[in-house]
Amino acid sequence: MKILILSPHTDDAELGCGGSIIKFIEERHKILWIVFSAAEESLPKNLPKDTLKKEFLRVVESLGLKEKNYRIYNFKVRYLDDHRQEILENLIRIREEFKPKVVFGPSLNDFHQDHQVVANEMIRAFKTMSSIICYELPWNHVTFNTQLFVKLKKEHIIKKCEMLKNYKSQLAKEKAYFSEEFIQGLAKTRGIQCNSECAEAFEVIRWMV
Numbered sequence: 001m002k003i004l005i006l007s008p009h010t011d012d013a014e015l016g017c018g019g020s021i022i023k024f025i026e027e028r029h030k031i032l033w034i035v036f037s038a039a040e041e042s043l044p045k046n047l048p049k050d051t052l053k054k055e056f057l058r059v060v061e062s063l064g065l066k067e068k069n070y071r072i073y074n075f076k077v078r079y080l081d082d083h084r085q086e087i088l089e090n091l092i093r094i095r096e097e098f099k100p101k102v103v104f105g106p107s108l109n110d111f112h113q114d115h116q117v118v119a120n121e122m123i124r125a126f127k128t129m130s131s132i133i134c135y136e137l138p139w140n141h142v143t144f145n146t147q148l149f150v151k152l153k154k155e156h157i158i159k160k161c162e163m164l165k166n167y168k169s170q171l172a173k174e175k176a177y178f179s180e181e182f183i184q185g186l187a188k189t190r191g192i193q194c195n196s197e198c199a200e201a202f203e204v205i206r207w208m209v
Contacts, residue, residue, distance in 0.1 A: 002098060004130070005033040006091075006105035006122055008114040009077060010056040011167050015177065016135030017104055018160040019187060020150040020200050025063055032098050033060065033070040036087065036118060039077040043169060051169050058166040080117040087117065091125035100130050107134040107203055109141050123205060132205035138186070139177050147204045151196035157187040 003024055007013035013021065013033065024031060038053040053072060060070050073090065075083050094100075105122040106115035119134065126132055136144055161180045165171065171178055190199040 001102065002030045002032070002100045004094065004098060004100035004103045004126075005031065006103065006118055007033065007035045008080065008106060008112070008118045009037050009039045010035050010052040010072075011164070011170060012106065012115070012137065013104070013135065014059060014160070014164055014167075015183075016106070016137050017150075017200055017202070018163055019152045019156040019198065020104075020135075022063065022156050022159050022163070023150065023152060025065070031065065031069050032094070032100065033065070034090075034094065035070070035072045036080060037075045037077045037114065038072060042077050047169055052167070055167045055169060059163055062163060062166065078114060080114040084117055084121060088121045088124055091121055095125055095129055100126070101208075102131045102133060104133050104135055104202075106137065107141060107144060108205070109143050109203075110137060111142060112140050115140060127206060129208075130206070131208045134203040134205060136186075136201050136203075137177075144201070145203050146190070146193065146201040148202040149190060149194035149196070149199045150202070151194060152187065152191070152198040152200065154197050157184055157198045160187075 005013050035056060040049040043051055103122060103126050106119045108119045110116060110119060123132060161183055164178060176182055187198040190201045191197050
């Protein structure tokens with residue numbers, strides 16, 4: 001199955017559906033992972049501008065993904081709204097080239113402006129072609145409807161935590177949602193809701209059978 005992962009910035013998809021990505025790779029699904037911004041402007045001035053890009057490349061390398069499995073665009077962080085049409089056109093090209101069965105992206109209920117842009121353009125591009133699933137980033141949500149669960153093993157979440165350790169620039173900020181305690185706790189909570197050791201939760205925009 002062809003699965004498209006849309007990440008407004010480096011680290012968003014890893015946080016929202018990193019365990020599921022690991023499981024999909026194990027199951028040998030075809031993955032295409034799109035990052036729209038390496039968030040250069042959000043980095044401390046003492047760090048090189050390509051820090052987050054390099055950290056993302058370490059993530060995909062750790063997962064065994066090849067260059068054909070990912071793309072990084074250079075849209076300016078917090079200004080994706082200025083480039084809606086270009087983002088939509090890129091997604092339409094990806095739709096025609098890759099023809100994904102399922103698309104994962106941020107929630108419509110995510111209040112980060114860049115996440116809202118990607119969520120809306122994702123729906124415009126794929127609404128008649130693919131199943132559209134939104135991943136969970138609780139710190140950014142006004143509300144979140146847990147309509148679908150991907151059942152995971154504890155090992156998937158351990159690997160997710162290890163994967164996120166590649167983002168040393170973000171770990172240095174001591175963000176609570178990067179902590180292993182939070183990631184494992186949320187995965188266990190979602191697992192309890194679907195009778196699984198662990199899980200990640202998603203909203204369903206469209207489900208094509």
